Amino acid sequence: xxxxxxxxxxxxxxxxxxxxxxxxxxxxxxxxxxxxxxxxxxxxxxxxxxxxxxxxxxxxxxxxxxxxxxxxxxxxxxxxxxxxxxxxxxxxxxxxxxxxxxxxxxxxxxxxxxxxxxxxxxxxxxxxxxxxxxxxxxxxxxxxxxxxxxxxxxxxxxxxxxxxxxxxxxxxxxxxxxxxxxxxxxxxxxxxxxxxxxxxxxxxxxxxxxxxxxxxxxxxxxxxxxxxxxxxxxxxxxxxxxxxxxxxxxxxxxxxxxxxxxxxxxxxxxxxxxxxxxxxxxxxxxxxxx
Numbered sequence: 134x135x136x137x138x139x140x141x142x143x144x145x146x147x148x149x150x151x152x153x154x155x156x157x158x159x160x161x162x163x164x165x166x167x168x169x170x171x172x173x174x175x176x177x178x179x180x181x182x183x184x185x186x187x188x189x190x191x192x193x194x195x196x197x198x199x200x201x202x203x204x205x206x207x208x209x210x211x212x213x214x215x216x217x218x219x220x221x222x223x224x225x226x227x228x229x230x231x232x233x234x235x236x237x238x239x240x241x242x243x244x245x246x247x248x249x250x251x252x253x254x255x256x257x258x259x260x261x262x263x264x265x266x267x268x269x270x271x272x273x274x275x276x277x278x279x280x281x282x283x284x285x286x287x288x289x290x291x292x293x294x295x296x297x298x299x300x301x302x303x304x305x306x307x308x309x310x311x312x313x314x315x316x317x318x319x320x321x322x323x324x325x326x327x328x329x330x331x332x333x334x335x336x337x338x339x340x341x342x343x344x345x346x347x348x349x350x351x352x353x354x355x356x357x358x359x360x361x362x363x364x365x366x367x368x369x370x371x372x373x374x375x376x377x378x379x380x381x382x383x384x385x386x387x388x389x390x391x392x393x394x395x396x397x398x399x400x401x402x403x404x405x406x407x408x409x410x411x412x413x414x415x416x417x418x419x420x421x422x423x
Contacts, residue, residue: 214252269307289350298344305348309370312355318344319362319380 141161150170158173160180168188177197188208195215205225214234222242230250237257244264254274262282270290279299286306295315344364353373363383371386373393380400391411 284345294355301344303344303346303349306346307350308346308354309350309352310354311351313359314355314357315359316356317360318346318364319360 144162145165148168154174156176158178164184172192174194179199191211194212198218200220202222207227210230212232214232217237219237219239224242224244227247228251232252233256234254238261239259242262256275258275258281259277260280265285267287268291269287272292282302284304289307290310292312294312298318347365347367349369351371351374356376356379358378361381367387369389371391371394375395376399377397383403385405386409388408
């Protein structure tokens, strides 16, 4: 909304190694600029256009990058710790080895972004879109993944233990061998509901407030102690998954494959199991559950 004449024009500028710490570059035009090795620690780049800019060796710790378009940007090894990238478009960006410790990625778009070796400690991924990303075998210590969209993502062997993943979307994601022990994957507001001993049922909770793991590959996944209250697990592959101590109250397991799944001390009240495959030895009255 800022008139062109009121925007700083740094397009194509040579800013290699420049010290721009704390600089005010709000809605600046940096298209095609060479920022190799530049230090923008604490800079305000809200609404800045960085299309085609060379960001290799960039230092952006604690920088304000809200709403910046970084589609397809090369951010390999960049220090983005503590930066604010809320509502930033990082679709297809290369964030390999990037430090995202304490970074705010609320509502950011990271579809098909490369995150190999990225540090995701205390990262805020609330409502972020991470469709088709590859986080296989990585340890994810994000602060909040609630309402994030990880549909079709490769999360095989990833460690999400103890993470907050309220109403997360994991539709058709590959979670084979993933560690989700102690993770909270329940629907919105359900912790409070449980405190008041409410009779939770899948159909009583709006779709957008339920974790969606429909069609997900959870073969051999560690779900011990996980909160999957009213989660959508329709058609999910839970073959050999460990559900010891997990809470599946009101979850929909229709057409899910639970062959060989471990269900010791698992809460299965009001689960839906229409068309599900499971071992006859399971300690549950399926007729009552349905």
